Structure formats: C-alpha cells, structure tokens
Amino acid sequence: AQRVTQPEKLLSVFKGAPVELKCNYSYSGSPELFWYVQYSRQRLQLLLRHISRESIKGFTADLNKGETSFHLKKPFAQEEDSAMYYCAATGGYQKVTFGTGTKLQVIP
Amino acid sequence: GAGVSQSPSNKVTEKGKDVELRCDPISGHTALYWYRQSLGQGLEFLIYFQGNSAPDKSGLPSDRFSAERTGGSVSTLTIQRTQQEDSAVYLCATGGQRFTEAFFGQGTRLTVV
Numbered sequence: 001a002q003r004v005t006q007p008e009k010l011l012s013v014f015k016g017a018p019v020e021l022k023c024n025y026s027y028s029g030s031p032e033l034f035w036y037v038q039y040s041r042q043r044l045q046l047l048l049r050h051i052s053r054e055s056i057k058g059f060t061a062d063l064n065k066g067e068t069s070f071h072l073k074k075p076f077a078q079e080e081d082s083a084m085y086y087c088a089a090t091g092g093y094q095k096v097t098f099g100t101g102t103k104l105q106v107i108p
Numbered sequence: 109g110a111g112v113s114q115s116p117s118n119k120v121t122e123k124g125k126d127v128e129l130r131c132d133p134i135s136g137h138t139a140l141y142w143y144r145q146s147l148g149q150g151l152e153f154l155i156y157f158q159g160n161s162a163p164d165k166s167g168l169p170s171d172r173f174s175a176e177r178t179g180g181s182v183s184t185l186t187i188q189r190t191q192q193e194d195s196a197v198y199l200c201a202t203g204g205q206r207f208t209e210a211f212f213g214q215g216t217r218l219t220v221v
Contacts, residue, residue: 006150032207044199044212086151090207095164096141101150 002027004089006099013077014107021072021102023061023087031089033063033070036098038084047072047085057081077106110134114200114213121190121220129185129216131200139203141210142175142185146196154198157183159205190220 003026013019025031033050048056050063050070061072070087084103090096113132121127133140142154153167157177168174172190177183187194197217201210 009150034209036210043214044201044210046209049209084150088210093206095139095156095158096203096207096210098143098151098153 002031002089002091002094002097004087004097004099006085006087006102008102009100010103010105012105012107015079016076019072019074019077019081019104019106021085021087021104023070023072023099025068025070025087025089027068027089027091029091031091033061034088034090034096035059035061035070035072036086036088038086040083044086077104079106079108082106112200112202112211112213114198114216116216117214118217119219121218123192123220124189126186126188127190127218129187129198129218131183131185131202131213133181133183133200133202134211136204137202137211138180138205139207139210140177140183141201141203142183143199143201144196145199145215151199154185187218190218192220194218195220 005024035047036044037047038044059074063070084101086101087099088096115130138159140157144152155175156164172188175185197215199215200213203210
C-alpha cells in the first residue's frame with residue numbers, strides 16, 4: 001500500500017538552528033514527492049516538489065531512493081517558518097497520499 | 109473563481125443534525141479530495157473523485173459520511189446525525205487528471221454542540 005510517514009508530530013528548534021523534517025515513503029514504482037505547508041490561518045499550499053529541484057524560502061528536499069526518504073531541510077530556521085508541514089507522494093495519475101504532518105515550532 | 113472555494117466557512121450544529129459542506133473546485137480540475145483536520149492533528153483522507161471514475165471512499169469513517177460530485181464539478185460532503193467527534197476542519201482540494209499540485213480550499217470549520 002502507498003504510505004507516507006512523518007515520524008515527528010512536533011519539532012521545536014531555536015531560531016538560527018538547522019531544521020530537518022523527516023519524510024519516508026513506501027510506494028511502488030517511481031513516485032513524485034512534494035512538501036506542503038500550512039501557516040497559521042492560511043490555506044495549505046505547495047512548498048516544493050522534488051522534480052523541480054528548487055529551493056523555496058531557503059528550504060530544500062532531496063529524494064533518496066535508496067532510503068525512500070524525502071527530508072525537508074533548512075540551514076537556519078526563522079520564526080516565520082513556524083507552521084504545519086506535510087509530505088505527499090503520488091504516482092502521477094494516482095491519488096495523492098499525504099503524511100500526517102509535522103508541526104514546526106521555531107523558538108525565538 | 110480563481111481558487112477552490114468552500115462554504116460555509118464556519119458551521120455550528122447540534123448533535124444529531126445533518127450537515128452539508130460544499131466545495132467549488134477550480135474550473136477544469138478533474139480530481140477532487142476531501143480531508144478532515146482535527147484540532148492539533150494532521151490530514152485525514154476521506155474521499156477522492158477523479159473524473160467519471162468511481163470515487164475512492166476508503167477514508168470515510170462511517171456510513172454517516174457521504175459525498176457527491178455533480179457534473180464533475182461541485183462536490184458536497186454530507187454528515188448525517190452529527191456527533192461531537194465530527195467537529196473538525198473539513199478541507200477540499202482539487203487538481204488535474206495527472207497530479208502536479210493540489211489546490212486547497214480555506215476549509216469549513218464544523219463544530220457540533
């Protein structure tokens with residue numbers, strides 16, 4: 001079965017510290033991976049997708065097929081990064097599967 | 109409209125009453141998802157529509173929950189005989205036939221008293 005796992009419900013880091021939000025997936029074939037973010041009182045929105053190999057708001061995510069992981073990283077956390085983060089995977093024409101989410105709390 | 113629209117934004121209902129939540133997708137989007145987000149919790153998948161295919165209802169928590177999508181456009185999520193544990197934010201998301209991005213609505217906050 002298709003599955004996306006985010007092992008941490010809550011991650012607290014100090015401002016300026018590095019951030020790593022973990023995501024592991026179990027998928028047949030070659031899935032496409034995404035990170036979504038939900039800031040307080042805002043809609044869930046796409047943050048980045050692995051196929052674009054982009055850096056958004058200082059965040060990057062590398063797809064590791066060997067470890068079936070797609071961890072989200074940022075070298076220096078900012079207070080405005082505090083939000084709920086969701087990892088997602090899809091086989092393209094298949095239903096997208098979201099992880100259960102990780103709440104990132106950046107402490108000033 | 110430019111984005112996914114959900115109505116109402118907030119709904120307070122008495123336990124035992126039926127409620128209907130509406131989702132207006134982005135024009136042309138064939139995929140439509142309903143999720144539930146309980147306080148402090150993550151996303152819980154409810155149901156998935158894709159074009160004219162039979163919907164994936166595997167996430168519906170009980171037979172009190174049902175959803176329709178008329179004409180491949182607007183969708184309605186119905187909760188019958190609401191219970192207090194149904195209180196949550198219900199999110200709708202839509203996308204193309206081939207998934208590239210899901211666009212979320214602002215959600216409906218349901219409170220069952």
